[in-house]
Amino acid sequence: MSAVEINELTVRAGSKVLVDNVTICVEPGTWMTVIGRNGAGKTTLVEAVAGIRRISSGSISVSGQPMASLNERERARLIALVPQRPSIPNGMDVKDYVALGRTAYHGLLRAPSASDRAIVESVLERMSLTEFAHRDVATLSGGERQRMVLARALAQSTKVIVLDEPTTGLDLRHQMDLLELLKTEVAECGLTIVATLHDLTLAGQFADRLVLLDRGEVVLDGPAHEVIRSDELGRCYEMTLRVIDIDGFEVTVPVRAGNE
Amino acid sequence: MLSTNPPTSRRVAVVTAATFAGLVAAVVCGLAIGPTSISTTRIIGGLFSEMGIGHSTLSPLQATIVWQLRAPRLVLGLIAGAMLSVAGGAYQGVFRNPLADPYLLGVASGAGLGATFAIVYVGQGLTTPAWTPLLAFAGAMIAVLLTWTIGGRGMRSTAATLILAGVAVSALLTSAQTFVQQRSSADSIARVYIWLLGSLATASWRSVWMVLPYVIFCIVICVAAGSALDVMSVGEEEARSLGLPVRKVRLVVIAASSLGTAAIVSAVGLIGFVGIIVPHILRLLVGTSYRRILPLSIFFGAAFLVFADTIARTVMAPSELPLGVVTALIGAPTFVLILSLRRQLTT
Numbered sequence: 270m271s272a273v274e275i276n277e278l279t280v281r282a283g284s285k286v287l288v289d290n291v292t293i294c295v296e297p298g299t300w301m302t303v304i305g306r307n308g309a310g311k312t313t314l315v316e317a318v319a320g321i322r323r324i325s326s327g328s329i330s331v332s333g334q335p336m337a338s339l340n341e342r343e344r345a346r347l348i349a350l351v352p353q354r355p356s357i358p359n360g361m362d363v364k365d366y367v368a369l370g371r372t373a374y375h376g377l378l379r380a381p382s383a384s385d386r387a388i389v390e391s392v393l394e395r396m397s398l399t400e401f402a403h404r405d406v407a408t409l410s411g412g413e414r415q416r417m418v419l420a421r422a423l424a425q426s427t428k429v430i431v432l433d434e435p436t437t438g439l440d441l442r443h444q445m446d447l448l449e450l451l452k453t454e455v456a457e458c459g460l461t462i463v464a465t466l467h468d469l470t471l472a473g474q475f476a477d478r479l480v481l482l483d484r485g486e487v488v489l490d491g492p493a494h495e496v497i498r499s500d501e502l503g504r505c506y507e508m509t510l511r512v513i514d515i516d517g518f519e520v521t522v523p524v525r526a527g528n529e
Numbered sequence: 530m531l532s533t534n535p536p537t538s539r540r541v542a543v544v545t546a547a548t549f550a551g552l553v554a555a556v557v558c559g560l561a562i563g564p565t566s567i568s569t570t571r572i573i574g575g576l577f578s579e580m581g582i583g584h585s586t587l588s589p590l591q592a593t594i595v596w597q598l599r600a601p602r603l604v605l606g607l608i609a610g611a612m613l614s615v616a617g618g619a620y621q622g623v624f625r626n627p628l629a630d631p632y633l634l635g636v637a638s639g640a641g642l643g644a645t646f647a648i649v650y651v652g653q654g655l656t657t658p659a660w661t662p663l664l665a666f667a668g669a670m671i672a673v674l675l676t677w678t679i680g681g682r683g684m685r686s687t688a689a690t691l692i693l694a695g696v697a698v699s700a701l702l703t704s705a706q707t708f709v710q711q712r713s714s715a716d717s718i719a720r721v722y723i724w725l726l727g728s729l730a731t732a733s734w735r736s737v738w739m740v741l742p743y744v745i746f747c748i749v750i751c752v753a754a755g756s757a758l759d760v761m762s763v764g765e766e767e768a769r770s771l772g773l774p775v776r777k778v779r780l781v782v783i784a785a786s787s788l789g790t791a792a793i794v795s796a797v798g799l800i801g802f803v804g805i806i807v808p809h810i811l812r813l814l815v816g817t818s819y820r821r822i823l824p825l826s827i828f829f830g831a832a833f834l835v836f837a838d839t840i841a842r843t844v845m846a847p848s849e850l851p852l853g854v855v856t857a858l859i860g861a862p863t864f865v866l867i868l869s870l871r872r873q874l875t876t
Binding site (some may be wrong): 319320321340341343344345346349350352355356358359360361365369370372373374378379396421446 | 753754756757759760762763764766767769770771775812816818820
C-alpha cells in the first residue's frame with residue numbers, strides 16, 4: 270500500500286487549471302520532492318494532499334484512506350503539514366505551540382492528556398527545543414522557528430508529513446540542519462515526506478524521488494539523480510543547468526546566458 | 530506585571546487573586562453604596578441571615594432596599610458584565626480580530642430595531658412595554674441569522690465574509706430603526722434613546738431569572754471552547770490541518786456568544802466597550818491564551834460592570850447616568866491606554 274496515492278488530480282481556481290490530471294504514488298518511508306518554477310502548481314498540489322485545498326476532480330488517499338471521506342480530525346492523524354508561511358501567534362510559548370500538534374487527539378473541550386504532554390516533551394527534545402520551551406514563539410530566530418513548526422508537525426504523530434518550501438528564509442547552515450533532521454526522521458521512524466523545494470541541489474541530495482511540475486502537469490517523475498541530470502529540467506526552467514559531481518554528491522549549477 | 534511574553538504561573542495566580550478581590554469589592558460596593566446609607570456590617574449580617582446563619586439587623590425597609598432593589602441590580606450587573614466580556618473575548622478569538630466585540634454580527638442593531646418597534650408600535654410611545662426585551666431578543670437573533678446566511682452561505686463562510694455581512698446587516702437594520710424612530714413621537718424617541726444607552730435601573734429578580742439560564746449555558750460553551758480558539762490563533766487553514774473542525778467551532782462559538790449577548794441586551798439595553806476592553810486588559814495581564822482569558826473574563830467583566838454601574842448611579846445622584854455612557858467614558862481612554870502599552874511592550 271502506498272503512503273500517498275494521488276490519482277488523476279485536477280485543481281482549478283475559476284477557469285485557471287492549477288494542477289492538471291496529476292497521478293503520483295509515494296511509497297512508505299521515502300522522500301518525494303516536487304520541483305518546478307514559480308507558479309508550476311507545487312504549493313497547490315501539496316495543499317491538496319494535506320487536505321486544505323478543495324480539489325476539482327480525481328482522488329487522494331493517504332495510508333489507503335481516501336481523504337475526501339475523512340473529517341479534519343481523521344485527516345490530521347494521517348498527514349501533517351508544514352506550511353510555507355506558518356502563522357506565528359504572538360504571546361504563545363514554544364511548548365504550547367508544539368502542543369497544537371496534538372489537537373486531533375484530545376477532545377475539543379478537553380485539555381491535552383499526560384500522553385499528549387509526553388509526546389510534546391519528546392518532540393521538543395528531538396528538535397533540540399527543550400531550552401526554548403517557555404520562550405515566546407515570536408522571539409525565536411528563523412531557524413529555531415522552522416524547527417518549532419516541524420516539531421508541531423511531528424507532534425501530530427503521523428506517518429506522512431507534507432512540507433511546502435521548508436527552507437525558505439533560512440541560511441545554508443540552517444537549511445542543511447533542518448533537512449538532516451527530516452532525513453533522520455525518515456530513516457529512524459519510517460516517516461514519508463512529500464516536500465516542495467526550490468533548491469535543486471538540496472532537492473537532489475535529500476529526496477529519493479523528484480517530480481518536476483510545469484504548468485500543473487507532471488513533466489518528469491523518477492529517482493532524484495536521474496531527474497537532476499535530465500535535459501528536460503533545463504528546458505522547463507528555460508535555462509542551462511549543469512550538474513557537477515563533488516565527492517559523490519550532485520550539485521546543480523545554473524549557467525549564465527552567454528557563458529554556455 | 531505587564532508583558533506580551535507568555536505569563537508565568539505566579540503572574541496568572543496573582544492576577545486571578547486580584548480579580549477575585551476586585552469582584553468581592555464590587556459586590557460590597559453594589560450592595561452598600563446608594564442614596565440610603567446602610568452599613569456594610571449589617572448587609573453582611575443580612576446576607577448570612579438569608580443563608581440561615583445568625584440574625585439580620587437590617588430594618589424591614591433596609592432589607593427591602595438591599596434584597597429587592599440593590600441585589601437584583603447587582604446580580605444582573607454581574608451577569609451582564611460576565612456575558613459581554615466572555616462574548617467579546619470569544620468573538621476576538623473566533624475572528625482573530627482584536628476589534629471584535631459582541632455586537633459585531635448585528636446583535637446591537639437587531640436588538641435596537643426590535644426594542645424601537647416595541648416602544649413605538651406596541652407601547653405607542655407612552656410606556657416601555659413588557660414586550661420590549663422579547664422583541665429586542667428576537668431582533669438580535671434575526672440579525673445574527675441574517676448575517677450568518679448572507680456572509681458566505683453559512684457553513685462555507687469565512688471570518689472576513691461574516692464580518693462584512695455583519696457590517697451590512699447592522700447598517701440595514703440601523704437605517705430601518707432610524708426610519709421607525711423618525712415616524713414616531715418625541716416621547717417614543719426619548720424612550721428609545723434611554724433603552725439604547727443601557728441601564729440596570731429596571732433590574733428585578735424576574736429579569737435575572739429570565740437571562741440567567743441563557744448566560745450560564747452560553748458562558749460554559751464559550752469557556753469550554755478556549756482550547757479550540759487557541760488553535761484558531763494560527764489561522765483557519767493551519768487550524769484545519771491540525772485537526773480542528775474550524776467551521777463547526779465558529780458556528781458553536783458565534784451561536785453561544787450571540788445568544789448570550791442577545792439575552793443580556795434584551796434585559797439591560799446596549800452597553801458598549803465591556804466586551805472589547807475586558808479581554809484586552811486580561812490579554813496584557815495573563816497572556817494570549819483563551820484558556821486563561823475567557824474564564825477570567827467572567828469575574829473581571831462582572832466586577833467591571835458593577836463598578837461602572839455604581840459610578841452611574843452615584844456620581845450625579847439622585848439622577849442616574851446611562852450605564853452605556855459610563856462604560857464608554859471609562860472604556861475609550863482605557864482602550865487607548867491598552868493600545869499604547871501594547872506598542873511599548875512590543876517595541
